[in-house]
Amino acid sequence: MDPTGGPDRAAEPDRGAPPARNIGELVMAALLGALGLYLILDAASIAVPDSTNAIGPRFFPYLVGGLIVATAVALGVRVYRGDRVAGDESEDVDLDAPTSWRALGIVAAAFLVHALLINVIGWPLAVTLMFGVVAWALGARGIVRPMIAGGITSVVVWIIFVKALNVALPGGTLLEFVTSWF
Amino acid sequence: MGLSELAGGFADALTPINLLFALIGVVLGTAVGVLPGIGPAMTVALLLPATYVLEPTSALIMFAGIYYGGMYGGSTTSILLNTPGESSSIMTALEGNKMAKAGRGAAALATAAIGSFVAGTIATLLLALVAPTIVDLAVGITAADYFALTVLAFVAVATILGSSPLRGLAALGVGLYLGLVGTDVLTGQERFTVGVPQLSDGIDVVVVAVGLFAVGEALYVASRLRRGPVEVMAVSGHYLTKQDLRRSWKPWLRGTALGFPFGAMPAGGAEIPTFLSYAAERRLTKHPEEFGKGAIEGVAGPEAANNAAAAGVLVPLLTLGIPTSATAAILLTAFQGYGIQPGPTLLTTESTLVWTLIASLFIGNVMLLVLNLPLAGVWVKVLRIPRPYLYAGILLFASLGCYAVNADPFDLALLLLVGVLGFFMRRYGWPVAPAVVGLILGPIAETNLRRALAISSGDLTVLVDTWFSRIVLFLALAALVVPIVLRVVRGPRSSPEELQEGAPLRHHEPAHVAGDDREGTS
Numbered sequence: 001m002d003p004t005g006g007p008d009r010a011a012e013p014d015r016g017a018p019p020a021r022n023i024g025e026l027v028m029a030a031l032l033g034a035l036g037l038y039l040i041l042d043a044a045s046i047a048v049p050d051s052t053n054a055i056g057p058r059f060f061p062y063l064v065g066g067l068i069v070a071t072a073v074a075l076g077v078r079v080y081r082g083d084r085v086a087g088d089e090s091e092d093v094d095l096d097a098p099t100s101w102r103a104l105g106i107v108a109a110a111f112l113v114h115a116l117l118i119n120v121i122g123w124p125l126a127v128t129l130m131f132g133v134v135a136w137a138l139g140a141r142g143i144v145r146p147m148i149a150g151g152i153t154s155v156v157v158w159i160i161f162v163k164a165l166n167v168a169l170p171g172g173t174l175l176e177f178v179t180s181w182f
Numbered sequence: 183m184g185l186s187e188l189a190g191g192f193a194d195a196l197t198p199i200n201l202l203f204a205l206i207g208v209v210l211g212t213a214v215g216v217l218p219g220i221g222p223a224m225t226v227a228l229l230l231p232a233t234y235v236l237e238p239t240s241a242l243i244m245f246a247g248i249y250y251g252g253m254y255g256g257s258t259t260s261i262l263l264n265t266p267g268e269s270s271s272i273m274t275a276l277e278g279n280k281m282a283k284a285g286r287g288a289a290a291l292a293t294a295a296i297g298s299f300v301a302g303t304i305a306t307l308l309l310a311l312v313a314p315t316i317v318d319l320a321v322g323i324t325a326a327d328y329f330a331l332t333v334l335a336f337v338a339v340a341t342i343l344g345s346s347p348l349r350g351l352a353a354l355g356v357g358l359y360l361g362l363v364g365t366d367v368l369t370g371q372e373r374f375t376v377g378v379p380q381l382s383d384g385i386d387v388v389v390v391a392v393g394l395f396a397v398g399e400a401l402y403v404a405s406r407l408r409r410g411p412v413e414v415m416a417v418s419g420h421y422l423t424k425q426d427l428r429r430s431w432k433p434w435l436r437g438t439a440l441g442f443p444f445g446a447m448p449a450g451g452a453e454i455p456t457f458l459s460y461a462a463e464r465r466l467t468k469h470p471e472e473f474g475k476g477a478i479e480g481v482a483g484p485e486a487a488n489n490a491a492a493a494g495v496l497v498p499l500l501t502l503g504i505p506t507s508a509t510a511a512i513l514l515t516a517f518q519g520y521g522i523q524p525g526p527t528l529l530t531t532e533s534t535l536v537w538t539l540i541a542s543l544f545i546g547n548v549m550l551l552v553l554n555l556p557l558a559g560v561w562v563k564v565l566r567i568p569r570p571y572l573y574a575g576i577l578l579f580a581s582l583g584c585y586a587v588n589a590d591p592f593d594l595a596l597l598l599l600v601g602v603l604g605f606f607m608r609r610y611g612w613p614v615a616p617a618v619v620g621l622i623l624g625p626i627a628e629t630n631l632r633r634a635l636a637i638s639s640g641d642l643t644v645l646v647d648t649w650f651s652r653i654v655l656f657l658a659l660a661a662l663v664v665p666i667v668l669r670v671v672r673g674p675r676s677s678p679e680e681l682q683e684g685a686p687l688r689h690h691e692p693a694h695v696a697g698d699d700r701e702g703t704s
Binding site for chain 1: 219345348351355356362374399404407574577579581585586598606
């Protein structure tokens with residue numbers, strides 16, 4: 001056996017574990033418990049046809065609901081007692097960085113807005129706006145270059161998927177007019 | 183016994199059109215494997231609509247190519263970026279990174295690629311040999327047996343993957359819930375649709391997989407982006423010297439031997455065999471002083487184990503219809519999209535398809551070996567894509583893939599919702615894969631449970647009627663209880679860093695000073 005293992009490892013603080021973590025995870029456990037309760041309560045209102053023999057459509061939801069509630073309780077207890085794990089490791093994630101709720105909010109909002117705009121202004125334009133805002137929120141320099149990059153990508157992708165692969169994707173008035181001779 | 187069918191499979195797989203789809207698959211797979219933030223599971227999910235236009239053989243060959251390609255690409259990322267990506271690449275990254283830093287990046291990439299090829303080829307051969315035998319054993323399987331198998335897969339995926347069994351179970355529960363939403367197949371009753379008409383058909387697998395993987399990852403990265411330019415290490419030095427080769431071939435074979443059985447059992451995942459392989463190579467090496475500084479054995483072994491496990495996962499998928507990883511679960515959905523149900527009868531009913539698919543895995547492996555070594559420079563460029571553009575692009579393709587399913591913006595709103603869920607799961611260390619497996623395998627489990635109970639008119643003892651179901655359920659119970667007991671008794675698993683420093687693979691007491699209780703616990 002190799003005796004070189006350093007004893008200082010254990011003393012190292014947990015990476016990616018800001019102090020607020022425990023409360024957040026308790027909330028997660030509580031929400032999970034609520035989901036389990038919802039499953040159990042709502043399963044009771046699923047209509048069971050007379051023809052159903054043995055077990056009907058309610059049995060499995062009860063089972064899943066029970067599993068979720070049990071897991072939530074166990075997880076809640078463990079987290080309350082101080083159990084914690086680091087957030088997921090990922091190539092581009094700095095676990096020591098503070099959470100940027102601003103960037104997160106902008107990305108989520110941009111995505112929601114683009115979803116609502118697709119049927120109004122077409123997919124290429126909606127997704128270009130989303131691309132530009134997301135890239136800007138993630139720290140790309142300026143807003144013009146991301147918009148141009150997004151615009152070119154989306155138009156190329158739209159032409160490939162709509163004209164070559166026949167995917168239903170609204171192109172917006174202008175683009176559909178320009179490419180109508182295809 | 184499968185060999186004559188396999189030869190027939192090669193004849194079918196070597197047609198130009200199938201070769202083309204294999205090539206598309208492996209190139210796409212390598213690219214998404216290299217790129218951080220996306221992986222084979224999400225890519226196959228995004229391409230699921232292709233099943234509407236392509237014939238099954240072509241589509242499945244492409245998907246299998248993506249699956250294998252993703253494994254190759256993942257090793258490139260873990261060697262050339264100084265940060266670990268997916269859990270099964272962590273062990274490769276430990277030594278591979280050090281090698282790249284020491285100017286031996288090319289050798290690390292080469293041993294990973296050739297090791298992947300050796301492991302992939304041997305493991306695919308084992309798949310071809312083992313599959314008919316398992317089908318023979320499983321052909322008389324009852325609905326209750328099948329339900330027991332799904333329970334084992336659930337428990338294994340939830341407790342063995344990821345850092346915490348309880349969080350795995352929590353993720354599994356969320357996935358099972360998402361699988362329940364929609365119309366009950368047997369009675370036509372709506373369940374948990376909260377009055378939303380779009381939900382009566384259920385939540386689409388594409389939306390959940392892309393939401394959890396792509397949107398969840400993008401949001402998570404947005405919240406904690408590693409600032410500054412991306413540091414990609416140069417691919418320098420010789421590919422493989424004679425000495426490198428001498429030091430690599432045994433770890434390749436040992437890694438394969440460890441990886442395949444772990445993948446083939448419904449035990450889930452490549453993480454454990456890569457850990458075991460690393461620990462084994464560390465103990466067996468003639469150059470212990472190099473471990474932690476860039477030992478080639480530490481790249482060769484785990485990488486082979488990773489790929490062999492990936493091929494092994496196809497055994498339960500094809501012979502039993504049981505997926506034990508997120509990608510396998512989505513592959514199952516692709517089969518179902520063609521009205522094909524993987525399981526014991528698959529090898530007889532769809533014999534040509536299965537053997538063509540297996541043959542194309544061999545071909546894909548050769549393509550990957552040929553592609554990867556000369557193209558290493560291209561992948562380095564791909565890795566340098568500025569992150570703001572990369573994640574904006576990922577969201578663009580997520581939008582495209584999900585909108586294309588139903589042409590309904592509602593799906594995109596749902597996608598965002600699932601993405602937020604994925605964000606919080608990542609933030610608090612809940613693994614994502616069990617949720618995907620729960621979503622896809624949950625309805626199959628329910629159908630078999632109800633079928634079994636309908637035959638017995640509701641008598642629950644039918645579930646433990648056969649020895650097969652008893653053994654499988656016992657294994658499931660063991661998979662649930664043993665990790666928890668080990669954790670309570672001995673604390674968390676050794677971390678990759680501890681392994682690198684030379685601690686043996688074991689569960690250990692976290693408060694103890696390393697070195698004082700080694701003998702009793704290893």
